[in-house]
Amino acid sequence: MAESWNSPEKFNSEALQWDDNPRRRALALKVATAIITAVEPLKTMHALEFGCGTGLVTLEIAPLVGSLRAIDTSREMLGVLQEKIRHAGISNIETACLDLSSPLHRGEPEEKFDLIYSNMTLHHIADTAGFLNRLSTILLSGGILAIADLDQEDGLFHDDPEEQVHHGFERTALAELLQSADFEEISFKTAFVMEKLNREGKNAAYPIFLVTAKKSATDSTITPKTGTPS
Numbered sequence: 501m502a503e504s505w506n507s508p509e510k511f512n513s514e515a516l517q518w519d520d521n522p523r524r525r526a527l528a529l530k531v532a533t534a535i536i537t538a539v540e541p542l543k544t545m546h547a548l549e550f551g552c553g554t555g556l557v558t559l560e561i562a563p564l565v566g567s568l569r570a571i572d573t574s575r576e577m578l579g580v581l582q583e584k585i586r587h588a589g590i591s592n593i594e595t596a597c598l599d600l601s602s603p604l605h606r607g608e609p610e611e612k613f614d615l616i617y618s619n620m621t622l623h624h625i626a627d628t629a630g631f632l633n634r635l636s637t638i639l640l641s642g643g644i645l646a647i648a649d650l651d652q653e654d655g656l657f658h659d660d661p662e663e664q665v666h667h668g669f670e671r672t673a674l675a676e677l678l679q680s681a682d683f684e685e686i687s688f689k690t691a692f693v694m695e696k697l698n699r700e701g702k703n704a705a706y707p708i709f710l711v712t713a714k715k716s717a718t719d720s721t722i723t724p725k726t727g728t729p730s
């Protein structure tokens with residue numbers, strides 16, 4: 501069974517103060533703008549954000565798509581988003597507490613999406629290759645994936661040295677994983693450069709990429725059924 505790094509306690513405890521950090525808000529807005537520019541979302545689209553947190557990106561995307569599912573493994577982060585949805589009277593976002601990287605959810609009937617996007621969550625998921633394969637199976641052919649995350653960093657971005665995370669991603673290596681997961685038209689751009697005091701107290705600049713990719717129209721991840729239909 502693949503290792504899971506998921507521990508919602510940290511994000512549960514940070515949920516109520518999450519939006520108070522101006523760097524986070526600025527990053528989310530830049531990433532949302534970069535996704536909108538790259539993807540040109542449509543009202544016909546059914547979209548998914550994994551690791552939606554308090555909805556900083558999703559609340560920018562929701563008005564542009566038909567329907568949206570916002571999932572996260574932290575109930576408290578989702579609670580903040582649910583309160584925003586209720587307060588604004590938004591009707592096209594459904595939230596769910598769900599870990600798509602967990603094998604527990606495999607084998608259930610799959611909901612399929614035209615667009616899957618995310619901001620700063622991929623580095624929290626242990627098995628990158630397995631997770632990209634999983635996303636590939638729930639994207640419709642020709643559907644778009646848009647993921648923003650840290651470029652490979654010095655390992656000092658996160659304050660807690662014990663936190664299990666990837667220290668960003670090397671773009672070429674991530675592109676190869678995407679190709680193996682049946683994605684094409686893979687394209688990277690720098691969406692934001694976050695300046696912050698790192699764990700050693702030094703002011704450091706952390707670039708954050710947006711990678712977009714298209715699910716291949718010919719689905720090689722689906723194993724053809726064998727045997728006679730009953």
Ligand SMILES: C[S@@+](CC[C@H](N)C(=O)[O-])C[C@H]1O[C@@H](n2cnc3c(N)ncnc32)[C@H](O)[C@@H]1O
Binds near residue numbers: 528550551555573599
């Ligand atoms: C760094 S925060 C980013 C939140 C939000 N995307 C934003 O831009 O503000 C990472 C989020 O991913 C969630 N998360 C971590 N592992 C996850 C998983 N396996 N599936 C879904 N969400 C996950 C966390 O609970 C947290 O809300």
